[in-house]
Structure formats: structure tokens, C-alpha cells
Amino acid sequence: MTRTIYVDGKYLPYSQAGVHVEDRGFQFGDAVYEVCEIRSGAIIDERRHLERLERSLNELDMPMRMSHASFGRVIRETIRRNRVRNGFVYIQVSRGAAPRDFLFSGPNVGQTVVVLARALSRATNEAIALKGISVITTPEQRWARVDIKTVMLLASSIAKEKAKAVGAKEAWFVGDDGMVTEGASSNAWIVTMDGELITRPADGHILKGITRTVAMEVAENRGLKLVERAFTVDEAKKAREAFVTSASAGVLPVIQIDGTVIGNGAPGSTATELRQLFHTFAEATL
Numbered sequence: 001m002t003r004t005i006y007v008d009g010k011y012l013p014y015s016q017a018g019v020h021v022e023d024r025g026f027q028f029g030d031a032v033y034e035v036c037e038i039r040s041g042a043i044i045d046e047r048r049h050l051e052r053l054e055r056s057l058n059e060l061d062m063p064m065r066m067s068h069a070s071f072g073r074v075i076r077e078t079i080r081r082n083r084v085r086n087g088f089v090y091i092q093v094s095r096g097a098a099p100r101d102f103l104f105s106g107p108n109v110g111q112t113v114v115v116l117a118r119a120l121s122r123a124t125n126e127a128i129a130l131k132g133i134s135v136i137t138t139p140e141q142r143w144a145r146v147d148i149k150t151v152m153l154l155a156s157s158i159a160k161e162k163a164k165a166v167g168a169k170e171a172w173f174v175g176d177d178g179m180v181t182e183g184a185s186s187n188a189w190i191v192t193m194d195g196e197l198i199t200r201p202a203d204g205h206i207l208k209g210i211t212r213t214v215a216m217e218v219a220e221n222r223g224l225k226l227v228e229r230a231f232t233v234d235e236a237k238k239a240r241e242a243f244v245t246s247a248s249a250g251v252l253p254v255i256q257i258d259g260t261v262i263g264n265g266a267p268g269s270t271a272t273e274l275r276q277l278f279h280t281f282a283e284a285t286l
């Protein structure tokens with residue numbers, strides 16, 4: 001349950017927290033966001049998430065008006081007020097409210113900053129990871145700047161609904177070239193029969209996930225053979241293992257793709273090891 005939400009300098013009760021109807025985030029999807037895991041009261045990889053937030057803003061010609069330190073203070077206060085020990089914090093910055101106009105180069109309207117924190121059950125997440133999830137594949141229908149973490153998530157939302165309809169938890173987008181780009185809200189990985197760990201390079205067709213970056217460090221530290229390259233759906237179906245990474249779910253094993261069982265149908269040893277070691281490599285700040 002979220003009790004209090006930070007909106008533009010104020011901590012407001014959930015029911016009273018709102019933004020202007022002409023907020024550009026609402027009318028144009030002109031907003032960026034971040035999600036950080038909260039674990040045992042600590043913020044996971046805060047520095048990297050704030051750096052990526054700044055990059056997203058820069059790519060859209062928006063200044064980062066709050067310093068990283070100020071964001072840190074707001075994040076902590078929001079977590080404290082909502083008494084979240086395990087869960088996530090969501091940060092959103094839009095270009096602000098202005099009379100509807102495609103152009104954003106006019107008078108600077110000021111930004112809308114929202115921070116909310118919500119508790120999630122660690123036990124539930126662990127139970128899901130122990131079982132593994134199913135994914136479906138679906139044509140890539142997002143815009144071409146998926147490297148920017150914007151709130152334009154309609155294609156991802158539709159893809160997730162499509163997955164849910166067949167009992168799957170995630171959808172993998174597949175480009176016209178037959179290559180998997182990434183999940184609707186995660187990065188996609190496979191482990192080949194030769195034991196190679198494969199994930200797509202941050203080539204502009206994926207979001208450069210923070211969990212992906214940390215998982216790559218874990219893999220290198222464990223001496224695993226890591227290859228950054230795109231892979232096809234067929235290759236993934238024949239893989240020894242598959243998994244996804246995201247801040248909210250960590251390293252999450254995939255046991256079925258479009259109904260095809262991966263490996264022996266149980267979470268693979270590589271995914272399981274990366275999941276277990278992830279937090280020893282991630283940065284946790286109180």
C-alpha cells in the first residue's frame with residue numbers, strides 16, 4: 001500500500017496526490033522514469049538509476065533540475081513515510097504542464113516530479129523465481145528510442161496483456177529481423193547448450209538495464225563466457241536456459257517460451273546462481 005506520494009515538493013496523501021490535466025506526461029507521454037528495488041530498507045543501485053534518469057532527461061532536452069543528492073533525500077523520505085522495507089521506488093519526471101502544444105521549445109514550463117514507494121512481498125517474488133516464468137513473443141511495436149526510459153509504455157502494456165491471456169508473465173519483443181530485442185519490462189538472456197551467456201548489446205534496440213549491467217559483472221566474476229549479441233526466438237527455444245533481468249524482479253528464470261519448454265523445464269543453474277549473487281554485486285545504500 002502506498003500512503004504518501006511526493007509531488008513537486010509536497011508529500012501528499014495517496015488520494016490527494018495529482019498532477020495537472022495538461023501535464024505533458026499525460027498528453028504526450030513526455031516524461032521519463034526510473035524504478036529502483038528497495039531491499040531490507042536499502043535502495044539498490046541508486047547511483048546508476050539516477051545517472052540513467054539524467055541521461056534520459058538529457059536525450060529529451062530536459063535539464064535535471066534536482067541534484068542526485070536532493071533526489072536521494074526525497075526517495076528516502078518517501079520510503080520512510082510509506083514504511084517500505086522491501087519493494088520499489090518509482091520516480092517520474094515530466095516536462096510539466098503547459099497549454100497543449102506539440103512544441104516544447106517555448107517558455108520553459110517547469111517539470112513535474114513524482115516519487116512513490118510501494119512494498120512488495122519478497123517471499124512472493126522468491127516463490128515466482130523458484131518456479132520460473134513463461135514468456136511469449138510478440139512483434140516489436142515500440143518507438144525507435146527505447147534506449148530512453150520514457151513513460152510511453154502502451155506497446156509494452158498491450159504485450160503484457162497478451163502474455164497474461166495465455167498465463168505468461170512477460171512478453172519478448174521480436175524485431176522484423178527475427179531477433180529478440182528485450183522484454184516488455186526486462187532484458188532478455190539465454191544460456192546456450194555450450195554454456196555461453198548471451199544478451200543483446202545496448203545497440204539502441206533495448207533499454208540498457210541496470211540489472212543487466214550488474215548481472216554482467218557477476219557473470220564475468222564467475223568466469224562465465226559472456227557474449228553480447230542478438231539471438232533469435234528459435235535459438236532461445238533451443239537454449240539450455242533463459243531468463244530476464246529487471247530492477248523489480250532481479251534475475252528471473254524463464255522456463256517456457258511460446259509454450260516451448262526450455263531446458264528441463266525448471267530454472268537453470270546459471271540463472272539461479274546469478275540471482276543469488278546479484279545483491280552481493282549491486283550497490284545498496286541506506
Ligand code: PMP
Pocket residue numbers: 035182183184185186187206207208209210211212245246247248
Ligand atoms: N527493458 C525494459 C523495456 C524495461 O522496462 C526494464 C525495466 N525498467 C528493463 C529493460 C530492465 O531495466 P532495469 O534492470 O534497469 O530495471
